[in-house]
Amino acid sequence: MRGTSSEDGRALRREAERVVNGVAQGRRTLDDGTSWFAALSQSGRQVVLQEVAGYAMQAHITSADGHAGVARSGVKPTANPAVMICMDPPRYGFVALPADEHVKAFRVLVSVLSVADTRRRQTYCRGTCGHTWHNLPPSVERL
Numbered sequence: 001m002r003g004t005s006s007e008d009g010r011a012l013r014r015e016a017e018r019v020v021n022g023v024a025q026g027r028r029t030l031d032d033g034t035s036w037f038a039a040l041s042q043s044g045r046q047v048v049l050q051e052v053a054g055y056a057m058q059a060h061i062t063s064a065d066g067h068a069g070v071a072r073s074g075v076k077p078t079a080n081p082a083v084m085i086c087m088d089p090p091r092y093g094f095v096a097l098p099a100d101e102h103v104k105a106f107r108v109l110v111s112v113l114s115v116a117d118t119r120r121r122q123t124y125c126r127g128t129c130g131h132t133w134h135n136l137p138p139s140v141e142r143l
């Protein structure tokens with residue numbers, strides 16, 4: 001992955017949508033998603049963290065979601081990203097964390113998003129909904 005043009009950024013955000021929602025909807029493991037993230041360049045990771053933080057904001061995660069997500073993330077509850085996501089309201093400034101915490105931040109964010117998204121799909125989105133990320137065609141799940 002190289003380059004930071006807006007074109008690359010768009011492609012990367014689309015890829016992030018597929019990977020992250022694949023994990024959130026149980027079609028992909030967190031480790032698999034994390035491997036994808038860890039292989040990105042530093043600037044690519046920043047783009048993705050920003051994007052995923054946006055999903056978490058849209059999902060209206062609660063402090064309880066934060067704790068449940070951190071518990072399944074494999075990240076220590078005392079790590080900076082874990083502490084941030086459990087605050088009420090959560091803090092989303094993950095891109096500003098040291099680069100060596102970005103993988104932890106990704107694991108925490110995707111885990112918490114999975115918790116919140118599962119609840120949302122079982123309530124608000126039950127049946128049909130218009131969320132593009134809940135209606136991704138199966139073919140795009142292959143990398």
Ligand SMILES: [Zn+2]
Binds near residue numbers: 121125131
């Ligand atoms: Zn939906």
